[in-house]
Amino acid sequence: MPNESQVLVLAVVWAWVATTASTGCPKICECKWRDGREMVVCQKANFIDVPRGLESTTQVLDLRHNNLRILPRDSFAYSGLLNLQKLWLNFCNIMWVEKGAFRELTHVKELDLSNNFLRDVPSGALADIASLRELRLAHNYLTVLSATAFLFSLDLVELDISYNKISKIEERALRVLGNLEILNVAGNKITFLNSTELRPLQVLRVIGIDDNPWDCDCRLQQLSHWMRERKLTASTPPSCSHPSWLYGRDWQALDDKHFLCGPHTMAATPRILATDRDNVTLMCRVESEVEVIITWLVDETPILNTNMTHRYKVKQSGDPDRQLYVSNFTILSVVREDQGIYRCLAENRAGTSVTDIMLQVSHEVVEVRSENVEQLFMRRGLLGAVSIVLFLVFFTCSVMYCKAKDIRLQVSEDNSLRTTKLTKNLHEKLGEYNAGHDSNSNIQTHDTQSWVICDSPGENVQTSDLTMKSGQEPNKSSPKQPLLIGAATSRVEIKKQEETDTHTNTEYEMYPERFNEENVLYKEINRHPSYSSLGNSLHFPDLLDLPKSHLSDLTEPQKCEPVQRPDEKLLLGTHRSCISSRRL
Template sequence: MTGLTRLTPVGVLLIITLISTPLAIGDKCADECTCKWKSGKRTVECVNRTLTSIPDKIDPETQVLDASENYIRVLPSRIFTKVSLTNLQRLYLKKCRMQQIDKDAFAGLTNLVELDLSYNLLSTVPSKSLGKAAFLRDLSLAHNQLERVNGDAFITTPNLVKLDLSNARIVDIDANGFRGLESLETLKLNGNRIATFHSDTFMPLNKIKSVELQDNPWICNCHLREMRLWMFKHNLPLIIAPICHGPDQLANRPFNELELDDFACRPVLMIASSYAEATIGENASIVCHVSAIPDAKVKWFWNGKLLANHSTLNSHQKIYIYEEGQFSKTSTLILTNAQESDSSEFYCVAENRAGSVEANFTLHVSLRTAGMAGLGSGQIAGISAALVVLILFILLIILVLFVRLRRMPVKDVKNPRGTIHLLPSDSNQERNTLPSSPSGGIRKADEAETSFNETTKPVSLTLNYVQRTTVENNTTDYILEEARPVIHGPRFSSSTSLVPIDNPDLIRDTRTSIEELRQFTSEQLSTMMEDSRLLYSSLWDTRERTSPDYNSPSVASGAFVSKESGGGVGGCIQSLPMEQFPPGAKQLRVWQKGVPVLPPVSALKRVLGSTRSSPDEGYQEGTGTDV
């Protein structure tokens, strides 16, 4: 009583405050939950209360919420913001049969450091949802149905220190499945269905201190070699050692009893050809390619005998063995001074802790074959390259010559501007009277422009048909040029007095000018005319020829009268006989550079006996003059 009487009003107020505080907390706690202080944290426990969602009548200052063993199948978007529980630091939602978590379900939980989602029905890691709790350090997804951890599954939680993926039915983890977990220290993968790992899976885990791998069907071959090497490098203790389920030689053996080289794969021989050839007296080489992890030991056998490097078969033969590479190794056997008796089978045997394989090679030693077979591959390649270069050089020369020929200018092209006058022999008066036409002026202009050095583009050529009258009609058509007779003779003139003819194919310098005729006597002119007639009429005329009668009326009627004739040469010219050609004779231009000559008879027959599609067809064979 004495103590109670000594209480001051301040003490009484303090006692009342302490008594009323838990009552206040109890008043803000949901009916289904229990609110209390636990481990220095304001804690709300709603365990096994048949909840289907997060309760909303909870103090906003709550730091720990345990809603395990309920029926919260879905966590909707911003659910913790709606119930004003953004101050949560620890959240336990295990055994809630949860199947789906919205990507914004944990929005606002900036202080959350521990999340337990174990014993639920999640099929994938909720990466996007976990990204809203950026400072999460402890995550448990144990006893879910993940089956696979995809790449970058934890890239949104870089601050994770503990990760529990035990008993989550995981079969495979992507090579980048743990990327972003540089701060991870503890990893639990026990109780899954993992048999092997990708070589780079554990590379991001630089701060790892503890890992649990037991209760998985591990196949302890070369594919786990990198993981075991990583464990040795980080000196990770194995509280419970994993047990190998394969291969057969390592079945039921724990990891801690195995060396690094025990995690091996059987060697694989990569043989391009099992047949080798050699020449008597030369070295024979056999190559064996082996791929194995760890590297395999290669041995060579011949006739049941193990061959060693630098071993001697006899006084003339030795064995050399060269190796290069490690996991992909090439072993080369060289037999010096090979003989025909060495033709047999050699065996290449590769072996490591996973097993051994062998391959047989057949060596055939023969005499040197002739030709290319006796050359080495390098020599054959060199000869082939030289031939290719030579062919390309020849083709280049041909191309250059072709281009130069295309660019060469055409020379000595005749001027096509010529005219031909055909005078009908209706009467003697018409024959003796020369027409007054402008052809003289045209000829003079043409003569002034004609030059054998000029280059003119050839024009399209046509074949002219000149109708010659027969002897019975006693008439003759003449090609006239300013009162000058046309005489076919063996003389050629390169003067400018060329006959203007309509056909450009005719060579005009084969006509004899009047000035040249005046220097001959009457007898000489008669002989020239007779020779010309004999030459040309022999090609077409099949009739029997007779000597010309210069005194006959037919000759007289066909005589050519020159304006300049008065006596002397003029009288001789007047009495010259005119050659006669059969009807339908063709005029043909055949020429060559230089002096025109008579064309080959074969060319004439071909041209005159067939129809040409082109005026120049047939001119290429032989040389000749106008016909």
């Protein structure tokens, strides 16, 4: 049996083995303590992803010289490395950092992404590292520093974006970094840096701006003044690339008189159209801080006053206080061969500036102008005249239409009123006639509402009963006998219901009450009837137009011979309308 000392030794050994196995340090990595921090170094391990199984207490992770290429979302959260403070990812061929790649890394203070293939600042991914103090993006492929590049890294103290391809720094890209102390923008393609971007950096103490193609003109003068005021000196002296007379010189040591801008030229009239044999003047305005030399060129050939037998005149004037110079170039008696492009070249110690003026010469200019004006006025006048005529025609048609409509309405009302009056008179006269006829005989009168108009000459229209005995219901089964108006002669026939033929006897045997008191009034009237026109072009025979002698005959009871045929037509005039009458 082992004694107590042996048991204790074995326990310590097993504890050490278990502790060593639980650390999870990969064989290819090196786990150690450095500067009081637990550090894992995995350089040149050919990792394509963040290694897993590392101790969660790791504070410094060195993954330099691996092949990560892309950092996906939650790359470090899945590995459990939530206590990282320093993360070195340089030389990892990283081309893209996805938003959320650094999620839950709230303790990271230092991030190194140098020597990769990044083309933009990974602003979205940096938003998860709120406590970031040092950011290195040197030796990448950044081209533009956008205004929102460091919007989520406001606590940066050190920023290294050197040796990229940055040619433009947008406004507010750097001024938001109020805690910045070290700025390195060396080795880019920056030609101008606005001093307003650096003035808010009150604690800035180190700046690297060398190895850039600086334009040492009047714009850079403000940056030079600011660095002198702050007594801030670049780590490596910056040199001028432009203008040529300042090439290679340290612009921090230049005086204000050296920071000059090149001239700025403007053409008073960029294009001139002249008439043959006229005098033409080309004007060029130049803005310059110092004296300037102005030269006119035609086909890259300088023009002097002595050339071309004094046809060319050049006159210059200037106002140094206003930094404005004017050059007038006059061509006497221009010809077609003078047209072309003339160049105004201005040059001072800072550089040159050129503007072009086009001259066209034509003997048809005046004619073309007058013709264009005449055509313009004729076109507008013609359009105006056509518009006026169309308006007048439309107005006249509208007035005539309104008047015609009013006349039609008035005629229609008059016709309706006349028709109503005539119809009323006709009904009254017919009523008087029927009343008088009924009072002098036992034959019942016609009801005026039982008249029916037949426009078709061959149709027989049946009507309702003209007369009925008082208190007697109409016999629905009795046949209706029509009274017709023909075209040969005019007759009014009241037929008797008793028939002597076989058909009539049969009806009498079936309906004896229909034939008890039936008589027929038969009277010829040997004249054409008059017509009362109704609104719908139908015509009623006007019985009141009959002669008084005939009317007196009609008022007296007449005895007529029995009618042998059940239907006999009475024709009145030429209008074939049918009036049927039946008596029960």
